[in-house]
Amino acid sequence: MKTTKIVSTLLLVSSFVCADALVEKVKKSGIKAIPQSQHELLTIIDDKKDPITSEKVELGKKLYFDPRLSRSNLISCNTCHNLALGGADGISAAIGHKWTANPHHLNSPTVYNSVFFDAQFWDGRSAHLADQAQGPVQAGPEMASPKELVEQRVNSIPAYVEEFKKAYGDKVDVNFERITSTIAIFEKTLVTPSRFDQFLNGNANALTKAEKKGLNTFIDKGCASCHNGIALGGTLQPFEIAAKYKFSEVGDFKGNANGMVKTPTLRNITETGPYFHNGAIWSLTEAVKEMGSVQLGINISDKEAGEIVTFLNSLTGEKPTITYPILPASTDKTPKPSFD
Template identity: 30%
Template sequence: MNLRQAIFLLILVCAGCSKKEIDPESQAYSLPVPEHFPQPVFDTQNPMTREGIELGRMLFYDVRLSANNKVSCASCHEQALAFSDGVALSKAGVSGTPLLRHSPALINMAWANNGLFWDGGSTNLESQAFGPLTAHDEMAQNLFELIDELNAVPEYVTRFKTAFADEITTRNVVKALAQFQRTLISANSEYDQFKLKKAGGTLSDVELRGLELVQQKCQGCHSSELFTDNEYHNNGLDADFSNTEYEGVFLGRYRISYNLADLGKFRTPTLRNVALTAPYMHDGRLASLEDVVEHYANGIKNSGTLDERLPAGGMKLNKDEKEAIVAFLKTLTDYQFVVDPKFKQP
């Protein structure tokens, strides 16, 4: 090899190194499934990567996603509240107008494979994101302007190229958001320590009695270690579904299916971290866990689509039983989840 050939080879090697530094490949990410959880099932043509997840975390906390650059996803989904917002109907959106439904908590979203929103109006996390991004009373963003805003940030240009080998597009924005949200896994509560027979995993007699009652009376809908069946049920909040105002958001799953059997049916939320996610129900009408248990004890309203496992009028729980259920529900709080640095604003 002569000197000229050696210099040419050195240039090629250096150019290759430089290109790798500028345009590194993304690293595949394997979702860490808790040992007592079922395997998640989702097929969205959106394979998870470390770079995609980190990009999604940045976007989740970025107010550029809203029309007035004041509202982010985190405005209605606070980590300290298990990614809920602590109010019945949020006014945090661009318009300042109260929303018509309660902001749901974001917990174990990798297992949410049967529709999202309270009525299942979106298929998956990718499609769901377009709702709040563009809704007038939420982020009200013009998606073309969003792309221009993100392209004005060199770090975003680089991160999108690394995560997706592509430019910034709305499709890649929602894919990144979905990847981050699927990492929001909560499985380290006092109950989990008890279930897995780990050190410190003990429940009191009252909490054990509450667990027994929840298994008997609640796990028809709040099933498995996820504490949700990801289905839609009429839990007796209302008996009249004739209100068709506001695009029928009070009609439940019927709004999407147009099946009369779905009137008043709403998606079952998980009971995990439920002590942190008050108020409750699709419209936030119940302020406390005690109110929720009282509803099931004495407030269930009858209608043609009432879930067959629920007795009209209520389950007639006594005072001790209600207190035991609330005590157990509090053992589902995952204190590490709400401070985990992997989920915080970067």
């Protein structure tokens, strides 16, 4: 009995020591926790020139869910970045207006934690969410709405205009840029802390033994050389460093002008398959192995990939509670949808 107690105590101590060492190792790799305090979080995500307020968030949420921002009245931001489905759409290549697939066969990235990315889009061509939000709304194969149409739709609905005034003052110009930057403010709040953050913040028991082992393997294999920062991703990195991606021929995406590709976040990765920029890999284990080969030039065994996937489960975070909005009704002045 006594012996058992001593052994348990030793194991507990040893587990704490291990955990501490592992946390240090993780931090050295460049991975960071989502800040626990609201204040600290705001220093990262807020913009003093256009601060986050509850009025803007509520309005941005409505616009995010409003399919009337699309030409057809059928597609909202949430169609491809579905907050019920890990912030993505669960298909290989995005499908939008007229059932058109993304011409480069690009997969919709998750919107959750995208505020922590250095750059937006797979080629990182947008520096921030407010700029990013302008793209899909206008893109022909996505929401297919010219700026003017979006402005006319929103301005034709007095309750929307009223909400813009409440959020930005009576003199607000409800233009396309304002509409999309308001959506971005809502998106900034889509942050999902997980057990992994609790672990980094000192709760050694927040991860299971198997998850800690997987985390250790993740670091040892070098995954954090690209998957780092708060998002464990979201920075531009070279792609196909060591070998050609086995589904390289699906779509024609080759990164930005320098061949750089935005690393996807690993937060909520278990919910955001299929994987890779062209969504050609459906199994997370297979994705991990392929990444090892393509980016690190190593063979990750089935056992090691399984360990890493076990760790990745701990990155599934708690989603903000979202009350589904009731949108203000269209009026006789609201431009009609079109489907061509």
